[in-house]
Amino acid sequence: GESVGLHLPTLSVQEGDNSIINCAYSNSASDYFIWYKQESGKGPQFIIDIRSNMDKRQGQRVTVLLNKTVKHLSLQIAATQPGDSAVYFCAEASPPPGRRALTFGSGTRLQVQP
C-alpha cells in the first residue's frame, strides 16, 4: 500500500552543525507535506509544512525541500541545538481533503552531541 518512509532511523550531529533528515514517499497524489517534532513524553509538534506547488520553504532555522520527481522530502535544521534532540516525522496528505488523514513516516531520531 501507500507509505511514507525515512532513510535514517537515527542521526547524531554535533551542536552547531546543520542537520538533514530525509523522507521518501510513495503516493504521487500527495499534495501536502508536514514535518513534526516529537520530544519524549509529548505529542508530535508542527514544525513546517509545504504544498506540492512549491519545492522549498523556509522557517526559523528550518528549511523543507520537496522533490516531486523522485518523491523525496527533506528537513534541514541550521545550527542544531541540544533542544532539537527529538524524533522527527514527515507526514503526507492527498486529496480529497475530506477523506484522508495524514500518513506518517516511521520517524528519525536526532541526537545532538554537546
Place this chain on the structure above:
Amino acid sequence: DTAVSQTPKYLVTQMGNDKSIKCEQNLGHDTMYWYKQDSKKFLKIMFSYNNKELIINETVPNRFSPKSPDKAHLNLHINSLELGDSAVYFCASSPRTGGDYTFGSGTRLTVV
C-alpha cells in the same frame, strides 16, 4: 489554556477490562482524530471525525469504538483489552481534514 487535552495520561489495566480515553480541543477545529503509536514510534490513524460524523475508520478491531458528543470532544472506548493494545494513543484536531494537526500529549496504555 491547553489546546488538545487527553485524559488520563497513563492507564494501566488488566486484560479483558473495558476502558475509555477522553479528548477535548478548544481550538474550534472541525475535525478530530485518534492515532496509535506503537513501541517503534510508528503513528497510525485509527479514526477521524468531522463535526461529529465518522469519516475515517481504518482497519481497527471493533473492540475500539469512538464517540463524538460534539465537535470539541472525541472519546475512545476499548472493550476486552488485549496485550497488543498496549501503546500510546494520541488525539489530534485540525481546522480541516488533512490540514495541519494539533496533537494532545498522549495516553500511555499498558495492558497487563
